[in-house]
Amino acid sequence: MDRIAAMNAFVRVVEAGSFTKAADTLDVPNATVTRLIQGLEEDLKVRLLHRTTRSVTVTPEGAIYYERVVRLLADLTDIESSARLSQGKPSGKVRVETAAAIGAMVIVPAMADFQRQYPDVEVELGVGNRRADVVAEGVDCAIRAGEVSEQLMVARRIGIFRFVTCATPAFLELHGAPTTPDGLRERPAVGMMSARSIRALAFRFSDGDSATDVVLDHKLVVNDTNSYVAAGLASLGIIQAPSYAVGPAIKAGQLVPLLEDWRTPAIPVHVLYAPNRYLSAKVRVFIDWTVALFERNDDLRLR
Numbered sequence: 001m002d003r004i005a006a007m008n009a010f011v012r013v014v015e016a017g018s019f020t021k022a023a024d025t026l027d028v029p030n031a032t033v034t035r036l037i038q039g040l041e042e043d044l045k046v047r048l049l050h051r052t053t054r055s056v057t058v059t060p061e062g063a064i065y066y067e068r069v070v071r072l073l074a075d076l077t078d079i080e081s082s083a084r085l086s087q088g089k090p091s092g093k094v095r096v097e098t099a100a101a102i103g104a105m106v107i108v109p110a111m112a113d114f115q116r117q118y119p120d121v122e123v124e125l126g127v128g129n130r131r132a133d134v135v136a137e138g139v140d141c142a143i144r145a146g147e148v149s150e151q152l153m154v155a156r157r158i159g160i161f162r163f164v165t166c167a168t169p170a171f172l173e174l175h176g177a178p179t180t181p182d183g184l185r186e187r188p189a190v191g192m193m194s195a196r197s198i199r200a201l202a203f204r205f206s207d208g209d210s211a212t213d214v215v216l217d218h219k220l221v222v223n224d225t226n227s228y229v230a231a232g233l234a235s236l237g238i239i240q241a242p243s244y245a246v247g248p249a250i251k252a253g254q255l256v257p258l259l260e261d262w263r264t265p266a267i268p269v270h271v272l273y274a275p276n277r278y279l280s281a282k283v284r285v286f287i288d289w290t291v292a293l294f295e296r297n298d299d300l301r302l303r
Contacts, residue, residue: 003043004076006036007069010048011017013037016136035258040056049156052236055243061166077280090281091120097134101225101245102269103127106297107143107290121282129223134272140283141273143290145242147269154174159294160302161268165203165262166255171235177258178238181205184186187204188237191221192228194242203240243298269300 012022013033023030035273040049048062058066098107103125111123126132132139134153146288149156165184167177175187184203191200200221202213212275222228225245232246233237233254239246273279273286294300 002036003040004073006040007073009033009041010062011066011069011073012138013049013056016138017056017138019056021136026194052213057261058253089120089132090118090285092280092282093122093124094282094286095124095126095135095140096143096286097126097132097139097141099225100127100129100241102143102145102231104226106293106300107243111292116280116284116285117289118285121285123286135274139240140280141271141285141287142270143269145267147268148272150272152275153272154275155270155272156291157268157270157302158291159297159299159300160266161269163204163240163248163264164243164250165238165258165264166232166246166250167238167258168233168235168254169256171186171237172256174235177256179259181212181259184214184216184238189216189218189239190227190228190239191216191218191232192239192241193223204265205259206265211265242267242299244297247299257271269294 009022009032012025013019016022016025019037020030021032022235025034038050038148042066042105046061046065048056049142050059096107104127107125110257114121114123126139131144132142134142136148143158145161167175171188177189178184189203191229193200200216202215202220205212205214218237220231222231225241227247228239229241229245231237232241233249238258246255248258271290273283273287
């Protein structure tokens with residue numbers, strides 16, 4: 001039995017709460033994980049997990065073993081990371097999760113630079129509106145906009161952005177530009193619906209101390225930032241989108257910012273990772289690269 005592989009499988013099962021999820025994160029068959037855990041229990045002569053048809057729970061002995069194994073695997077990872085960093089050749093797969101817009105508009109366009117610097121690191125980038133369970137799904141790090149809700153995760157703030165209210169020159173020529181937030185009610189606007197809401201979000205403005213929400217009627221509502229910006233570019237209405245998503249279009253003259261005297265709330269961006277694991281060389285270089293990438297972006301850098 002490969003003891004390290006068995007320990008790693010055990011840790012993944014405990015964190016995922018499922019043999020199937022652990023097998024998925026390890027990219028091995030379910031039977032392999034079962035065999036490794038059974039071999040580990042037979043070798044240790046102790047039951048580590050309680051199994052039922054619906055759930056997997058850790059035994060008291062398994063909980064103690066888990067805490068010590070996590071530290072042992074972390075030390076091993078740190079030793080390997082230090083060795084690889086000393087050689088300047090981090091390698092392996094990094095699983096990253098982020099919102100679709102950040103992935104498409106910030107991370108992917110710059111990936112050629114990362115690949116030049118770290119040709120032996122494979123990035124598996126998961127994008128979408130659903131927030132992955134970083135630990136259970138075996139995600140190495142997540143790049144998240146907004147306040148951090150995961151209390152047990154390490155969260156490093158790497159950027160900040162505001163929303164920009166804007167429309168195309170053609171739209172403004174036809175409908176005119178609002179001079180106050182209330183003026184938005186007199187013009188078509190595109191609605192944005194988040195993954196956690198059942199209706200379009202209000203346009204929000206802030207004077208520094210309080211926020212003002214403007215609730216609008218919409219003929220089009222979307223739930224994806226990329227589609228939302230596309231709708232704005234198609235002159236379907238006024239949009240209020242993240243600055244990093246509309247910055248290039250504004251610089252190109254395709255979109256015109258509106259109500260610039262009215263500030264919008266600042267939204268932080270964090271990179272999250274599990275606290276009980278040392279950062280391997282491959283994850284460490286990806287996070288450092290992302291921090292530098294955000295710092296170079298006028299619409300995302302920390303101020």
